[in-house]
Amino acid sequence: MHEWALAESIITAALEAAEKEHLKTITEIKIGIGELQQIEQDIFEFALNEIIKAHGKKLKNVKISIETEESTLKCKICGHTWSFSDMMKKLNEEESEAIHFIPEVAFVHTRCPKCGSPDFEIITGRGVSIISIKGKR
Amino acid sequence: MEVRVSVIKKRLKSIKRIISVASGKGGVGKSLVASTLALNLAEKGHKVGLLDLDLYGPSSHIILGVKDVFPEEEKGIIPPKIHGIKFMSIVYFTEDKPSAFRGIDITNIIIELLAITQWGPLDYLIIDMPPGIGDETLDVIRFIKKGEFLVVTTPSKVAMGAVSKLLKILKELKIPVIGVLENMKMTESSIIEDTVAEIGIPFIGSIFFDKNLEDAIGDGDLLLKTKFMEELGDNLKKTNL
Numbered sequence: 001m002h003e004w005a006l007a008e009s010i011i012t013a014a015l016e017a018a019e020k021e022h023l024k025t026i027t028e029i030k031i032g033i034g035e036l037q038q039i040e041q042d043i044f045e046f047a048l049n050e051i052i053k054a055h056g057k058k059l060k061n062v063k064i065s066i067e068t069e070e071s072t073l074k075c076k077i078c079g080h081t082w083s084f085s086d087m088m089k090k091l092n093e094e095e096s097e098a099i100h101f102i103p104e105v106a107f108v109h110t111r112c113p114k115c116g117s118p119d120f121e122i123i124t125g126r127g128v129s130i131i132s133i134k135g136k137r
Numbered sequence: 138m139e140v141r142v143s144v145i146k147k148r149l150k151s152i153k154r155i156i157s158v159a160s161g162k163g164g165v166g167k168s169l170v171a172s173t174l175a176l177n178l179a180e181k182g183h184k185v186g187l188l189d190l191d192l193y194g195p196s197s198h199i200i201l202g203v204k205d206v207f208p209e210e211e212k213g214i215i216p217p218k219i220h221g222i223k224f225m226s227i228v229y230f231t232e233d234k235p236s237a238f239r240g241i242d243i244t245n246i247i248i249e250l251l252a253i254t255q256w257g258p259l260d261y262l263i264i265d266m267p268p269g270i271g272d273e274t275l276d277v278i279r280f281i282k283k284g285e286f287l288v289v290t291t292p293s294k295v296a297m298g299a300v301s302k303l304l305k306i307l308k309e310l311k312i313p314v315i316g317v318l319e320n321m322k323m324t325e326s327s328i329i330e331d332t333v334a335e336i337g338i339p340f341i342g343s344i345f346f347d348k349n350l351e352d353a354i355g356d357g358d359l360l361l362k363t364k365f366m367e368e369l370g371d372n373l374k375k376t377n378l
């Protein structure tokens with residue numbers, strides 16, 4: 001249930017942003033979840049709803065939409081790019097679980113499929129983020 | 138929009154004091170001081186957490202002999218308790234394999250660890266820092282607003298050269314420094330004490346080189362009985378720890 005902690009950061013950040021923009025109510029939050037972190041979407045949505053309920057007025061009728069972002073990785077040595085699904089096949093359960101908690105340990109458990117380097121970047125699809133927020137003043 | 142940073146304050150809310158054990162120099166005994174400080178405080182009955190932020194070369198788990206444990210998942214992750222200390226480290230996720238990270242990854246890992254770790258109420262959170270004034274030090278300063286530093290050096294002029302820079306930047310940023318510990322002392326000399334005094338930071342005291350220490354590494358009970366531990370305890374009495 002570490003999805004809970006991530007859901008909580010979404011809501012905390014959304015409320016902070018609303019405060020800054022002087023929004024009385026938040027009507028919509030668009031959330032991006034990166035494939036690399038393998039979020040359990042059911043649990044994540046459940047956690048979001050529970051946290052929203054606890055926050056009363058400001059989030060009462062908020063519409064949540066979730067987009068999954070495909071994960072791309074790019075080697076800094078040979079320039080090769082690949083996707084999370086390519087990488088996933090080579091991971092055992094523990095490695096995959098570790099990446100679920102800390103996406104950067106992908107650098108520890110995997111290598112560039114072309115040249116074998118651990119020196120690659122996560123270009124897209126790392127973790128959770130807010131894409132946009134709408135609200136009323 | 139980065140969302141995890143927003144929740145960090147909440148995660149650290151019920152921690153009374155956060156102390157980063159740091160140094161401008163490597164290999165001076167930061168990890169040993171961090172682990173034994175955590176042991177000392179836990180022995181005194183405090184609620185203590187220990188966070189290893191040396192992401193390339195984590196060593197607190199080796200010093201405390203942490204094996205075969207994994208955090209529990211509950212609205213985040215709950216660090217397992219070792220010798221009464223809630224212990225969090227990247228090693229749970231790397232299986233102790235070699236870890237090559239660039240700066241941006243270091244920052245992301247630190248944010249993730251701070252955002253998902255549920256420490257619960259603590260009297261002290263001790264952080265084992267990597268050497269230098271790099272990403273980890275800057276991120277600790279950026280994300281942990283109520284943090285304090287405890288700085289370790291050896292009696293060497295070379296070490297003190299790098300340590301002075303750390304002390305000066307901490308002072309410039311008005312970050313509380315509990316003081317400087319001189320570790321692995323071999324002969325009487327007041328060079329370090331004098332240099333620290335010149336910078337205007339409290340000098341706590343010295344810990345001598347303990348030739349029997351290595352035998353106690355990996356065993357908390359043995360560590361508690363070392364000369365090192367005794368000297369650390371005496372030095373801590375001169376502070377508010």
Ligand SMILES: Nc1ncnc2c1ncn2[C@@H]1O[C@H](COP(=O)(O)OP(=O)(O)OP(=O)(O)O)[C@@H](O)[C@H]1O
Pocket residue numbers: 160162163164165166167168169170191194196266267268320321322344345346347348350351354365
């Ligand atoms: N007072 C001491 N007497 C004997 N050995 C010591 C003493 N202090 C530290 N050591 C030993 O010195 C080595 C380096 O200590 P430690 O790993 O704590 O340093 P560090 O500053 O954390 O290093 P790094 O910069 O790599 O993180 C270890 O083997 C430790 O057991």
Ligand SMILES: [Mg+2]
Pocket residue numbers: 167168169191196265266267
């Ligand atoms: Mg160390």
Ligand SMILES: [Zn+2]
Pocket residue numbers: 075076077078079080112113114115116117
């Ligand atoms: Zn490559």
